[in-house]
Amino acid sequence: MIVQKYKDMLQGKSVIRQxxxxxxxxxxxxxxxxxxxxxxGNPSVPVPQKFTDVMIDMLQHRNPMELxxxxxxxxxxxxxDKIAASLNARFGMNYTGNHIFMTTGAAGAIAHAVxxxxxxxxxxxxxxxxxxxxxxxxxxxxxxxxVVPADTAAFQINFDAFEEMLTDRxxxxxxxxxxxxxxxxxxxxTLSRLAQxxxxxxxxxxxxxxxxxxxxxxxxxxxxxxxxxxxxxYDNTLSCYSFSKSLSLPGERIGYVAVNPAxxxxxxxxxxxxxxSRGTGHNCPPSIIQLAVAEVLDLTADLSVYETNMRIxxxxxxxxxxxxxxxxxxFYIFPKAPEEDAVAFCEKAKKYDLILxxxxxxxxxxxxxxxxCIDTEKVERSLEALRRLIKMxx
Amino acid sequence: MIVQKYKDMLQGKSVIRQxxxxxxxxxxxxxxxxxxxxxxGNPSVPVPQKFTDVMIDMLQHRNPMELxxxxxxxxxxxxxDKIAASLNARFGMNYTGNHIFMTTGAAGAIAHAVxxxxxxxxxxxxxxxxxxxxxxxxxxxxxxxxVVPADTAAFQINFDAFEEMLTDRxxxxxxxxxxxxxxxxxxxxTLSRLAQxxxxxxxxxxxxxxxxxxxxxxxxxxxxxxxxxxxxxYDNTLSCYSFSKSLSLPGERIGYVAVNPAxxxxxxxxxxxxxxSRGTGHNCPPSIIQLAVAEVLDLTADLSVYETNMRIxxxxxxxxxxxxxxxxxxFYIFPKAPEEDAVAFCEKAKKYDLILxxxxxxxxxxxxxxxxCIDTEKVERSLEALRRLIKMxx
Numbered sequence: 001m002i003v004q005k006y007k008d009m010l011q012g013k014s015v016i017r018q019x020x021x022x023x024x025x026x027x028x029x030x031x032x033x034x035x036x037x038x039x040x041g042n043p044s045v046p047v048p049q050k051f052t053d054v055m056i057d058m059l060q061h062r063n064p065m066e067l068x069x070x071x072x073x074x075x076x077x078x079x080x081d082k083i084a085a086s087l088n089a090r091f092g093m094n095y096t097g098n099h100i101f102m103t104t105g106a107a108g109a110i111a112h113a114v115x116x117x118x119x120x121x122x123x124x125x126x127x128x129x130x131x132x133x134x135x136x137x138x139x140x141x142x143x144x145x146x147v148v149p150a151d152t153a154a155f156q157i158n159f160d161a162f163e164e165m166l167t168d169r170x171x172x173x174x175x176x177x178x179x180x181x182x183x184x185x186x187x188x189x190t191l192s193r194l195a196q197x198x199x200x201x202x203x204x205x206x207x208x209x210x211x212x213x214x215x216x217x218x219x220x221x222x223x224x225x226x227x228x229x230x231x232x233x234y235d236n237t238l239s240c241y242s243f244s245k246s247l248s249l250p251g252e253r254i255g256y257v258a259v260n261p262a263x264x265x266x267x268x269x270x271x272x273x274x275x276x277s278r279g280t281g282h283n284c285p286p287s288i289i290q291l292a293v294a295e296v297l298d299l300t301a302d303l304s305v306y307e308t309n310m311r312i313x314x315x316x317x318x319x320x321x322x323x324x325x326x327x328x329x330x331f332y333i334f335p336k337a338p339e340e341d342a343v344a345f346c347e348k349a350k351k352y353d354l355i356l357x358x359x360x361x362x363x364x365x366x367x368x369x370x371x372x373c374i375d376t377e378k379v380e381r382s383l384e385a386l387r388r389l390i391k392m393x394x
Numbered sequence: 395m396i397v398q399k400y401k402d403m404l405q406g407k408s409v410i411r412q413x414x415x416x417x418x419x420x421x422x423x424x425x426x427x428x429x430x431x432x433x434x435g436n437p438s439v440p441v442p443q444k445f446t447d448v449m450i451d452m453l454q455h456r457n458p459m460e461l462x463x464x465x466x467x468x469x470x471x472x473x474x475d476k477i478a479a480s481l482n483a484r485f486g487m488n489y490t491g492n493h494i495f496m497t498t499g500a501a502g503a504i505a506h507a508v509x510x511x512x513x514x515x516x517x518x519x520x521x522x523x524x525x526x527x528x529x530x531x532x533x534x535x536x537x538x539x540x541v542v543p544a545d546t547a548a549f550q551i552n553f554d555a556f557e558e559m560l561t562d563r564x565x566x567x568x569x570x571x572x573x574x575x576x577x578x579x580x581x582x583x584t585l586s587r588l589a590q591x592x593x594x595x596x597x598x599x600x601x602x603x604x605x606x607x608x609x610x611x612x613x614x615x616x617x618x619x620x621x622x623x624x625x626x627x628y629d630n631t632l633s634c635y636s637f638s639k640s641l642s643l644p645g646e647r648i649g650y651v652a653v654n655p656a657x658x659x660x661x662x663x664x665x666x667x668x669x670x671s672r673g674t675g676h677n678c679p680p681s682i683i684q685l686a687v688a689e690v691l692d693l694t695a696d697l698s699v700y701e702t703n704m705r706i707x708x709x710x711x712x713x714x715x716x717x718x719x720x721x722x723x724x725f726y727i728f729p730k731a732p733e734e735d736a737v738a739f740c741e742k743a744k745k746y747d748l749i750l751x752x753x754x755x756x757x758x759x760x761x762x763x764x765x766x767c768i769d770t771e772k773v774e775r776s777l778e779a780l781r782r783l784i785k786m787x788x
Contacts, residue, residue, distance in 0.1 A: 001511070001565065001601050001602060002510060002511060002602075002658070002659055002662065002663065002666070003509065003510060003511065003512070003513050003666070006509070006510065006666040006669040006670055007662065007666060009666075009669040009672070010662070010665055010666065010669060042463065042464060043459070044459070045459075046457075046458040046459055047458045047462055052453050052454075052458065055449070055453050056450050056453050056454065059446050059449050059450050059453075060446075060450065063440075064440040064441045064446065064642070065437070065438065065439075065440055065642065067645075068441055068642065068643045068644065068645050068646050069436065069644060069645045070436060070644045070645050071645050103675070104498070104675065104676060104677060105675075105677060107672075107675040107676075107677045108675035108676070108677070109675070110675060111673070111674055111675025112675065115397065115400070116396060116397060116400065117395070117396060117397065118397070119397050133672065136669070136672035136673045137672070137673065137675060139673075140670075140672070140673030140674075141673070171395065207395050208395060208396070248458070248459065248462065249462045250462065250463060250464045251461075251462050251463045251464050251465050251678075251680060251681030251682070252462050252680040252681060252682060253677060253678060253679070253680050254680075264396070265396055268396065268401065268404070269396065271404055272396070272397070272400040272401060272403075272404065275400040275403040275404060275530070276400055278403070278501075278527065278530035278531070278534070279505070279530045279531065279533075279534025279535070280505055280534075280674035280675070280676065281497070281498065281499075281501040281502035281503070281504060281505025281506065281531060281674070281676070282498060282501075282502065282674065282675070282676060283498060283499060283501045283502070283647060284645075284647065285647070285680075286645060286646040286647050286648075286679075286680055286683055287645030287646060288645070288646060288683075289680055
């Protein structure tokens with residue numbers, strides 16, 4: 001019989017997707033260039049030319065049977081070695097290729113990491129505001145996602161709530177810095193304190209508590225902001241990465257899990273990932289995409305537009321009197337709505353052709369997310385609509 | 395804590411992989427050209443040039459943000475429409491794009507199909523000899539794979555055993571024709587009888603019993619062999635396809651599930667697949683690979699070498715007195731070993747630098763698999779080794 005739980009999931013339509021569809025439909029009426037669509041977190045700058053050149057060169061010159069042949073189930077060894085070397089050089093780690101497991105983006109990475117370290121009955125903690133797809137990633141494994149209430153002062157960590165929720169049932173803690181949706185970056189102080197508490201509780205409970213660090217925005221960090229590498233602070237860390245945002249390749253589904261070499265059973269965990277894949281039918285990202293990203297590991301798309309857009313929006317939103325934590329990275333900003341009900345506020349914004357996402361979908365009430373991965377020219381044109389929204393309605 | 399079941403799976407090393415590693419090691423000693431390596435089912439002919447040309451053309455001329463952008467979670471709509479049209483033209487079906495779900499190869503397709511129609515406590519039946527990866531695909535969902543003993547006379551279906559095992563607990567039946575490892579193709583008579591029995595039992599038990607049809611070898615069918623499309627025989631069919639073998643693209647991980655439009659809740663099932671993906675972190679095959687295969691749906695690599703190799707081997711093996719069902723397709727042949735213990739026979743074969751896979755791994759005893767996706771010149775050179783093996787040892 002058809003499995004009810006997946007059938008039921010079809011009912012819960014994504015708020016972000018509905019808003020995006022509204023923006024597209026409105027675009028057909030008035031021209032999409034006139035819709036200030038801040039709904040989707042889709043990169044707005046092209047992949048580095050070198051990626052394209054490498055792809056073409058391989059297609060033209062490599063033996064097609066080798067190029068398109070099976071990858072080993074953990075990923076192509078030379079690719080894994082290069083990723084380890086790049087992470088070691090940047091963050092002073094000591095990974096080898098054996099600590100790297102290639103995945104279909106951060107989604108695949110998190111899905112594997114969660115299955116390695118938790119099962120039915122376990123809890124995984126994350127912090128509001130958080131990416132809503134964590135719910136299916138975790139809840140469909142039998143483990144349960146529990147959300148620690150937000151630190152709304154700075155969108156760092158509400159440690160009082162965290163310490164209370166970090167019970168013996170918690171198998172892992174899932175963080176996301178730089179953060180979607182708040183744009184904030186966890187400070188060294190935050191990560192140190194997090195690591196200290198988790199280490200203490202590991203000792204107290206007598207079992208490992210893993211840190212799963214979701215880092216698709218790792219490369220989008222603004223000037224003057226310190227963005228420490230979470231795995232440096234806590235040995236039992238599984239870093240989950242995607243090249244989607246750094247290289248503007250979201251559709252090519254490429255990323256990895258990097259298991260801290262000092263983690264309990266580190267090489268066993270990466271090896272286990274390939275066993276998990278056998279059950280989920282994942283069986284490695286495409287060979288050609290693995291080989292191509294390995295040649296551009298230390299490049300990024302031109303990400304400067306995101307900082308430009310952030311500065312324009314932060315200035316305007318604060319000038320309009322909205323409370324707003326200044327983003328340290330990503331392409332999101334997360335001001336407080338001028339009324340308690342963020343859903344109602346976003347409905348009003350639609351009248352000004354401003355498409356904003358209410359924070360309810362991210363596990364916190366009263367805020368809105370603007371995904372400013374759009375042309376700066378459009379951001380500038382949107383300011384008048386923002387002013388009218390705030391002045392006319394409030 | 396680290397999850398034991400995946401840790402345990404690491405112990406069970408694949409026999410096929412071990413043999414392949416032996417062949418590689420032996421190749422380092424005597425030159426790989428002198429090792430008659432029949433272990434791995436890896437395509438030995440290049441992808442059609444048009445695929446390469448399409449990839450290069452897209453990389454050179456398409457807007458990179460569109461080309462590498464997110465695919466919808468069911469796959470790119472235009473790609474799904476083209477696959478539906480191609481299947482309709484070839485097999486007289488009436489699919490629309492809504493019945494197609496894009497996957498990372500047949501592994502991904504089966505993983506999704508199984509999760510759609512079964513859960514813990516359910517049984518899925520398959521027929522020996524069968525592809526051993528079905529075990530993790532199914533057993534890790536909580537359902538249980540049960541293997542119907544082989545029809546060793548013709549490697550069609552042992553219907554007596556099937557009827558006995560087709561109890562009320564069976565949620566789905568998984569077939570693979572053309573078959574790995576036997577190379578046989580289910581006849582219209584076999585598929586009609588299978589469909590009749592399953593239809594009767596659906597009525598008797600009052601619930602659906604789905605047919606999951608694993609078809610990566612669909613395009614490798616030899617002259618004069620009728621290879622009917624299983625979905626034509628039974629409405630509740632989910633066809634699982636991979637382009638790995640037909641296009642020689644195993645590393646690019648691209649395939650689909652096609653749900654028969656007359657299946658119970660057909661469009662709901664394909665939609666459900668995208669919800670399953672949210673949990674497994676699959677989230678679509680890469681956009682560029684989807685777009686490229688859509689341009690070569692009705693092409694294949696030059697598959698003629700497989701038939702040439704099959705004829706040479708079939709003639710020699712039968713001349714040597716081995717019992718052997720003549721393959722109708724694939725790139726496998728499955729003769730009976732000249733002694734009861736196929737593992738012992740394959741050990742002896744190693745002395746002649748012949749790398750054969752014992753049938754125990756495929757759920758039947760006393761046979762061996764030869765994967766003849768190698769150069770014809772090497773097949774011809776291997777005959778002397780085969781003769782020596784049989785004449786010296788038996």
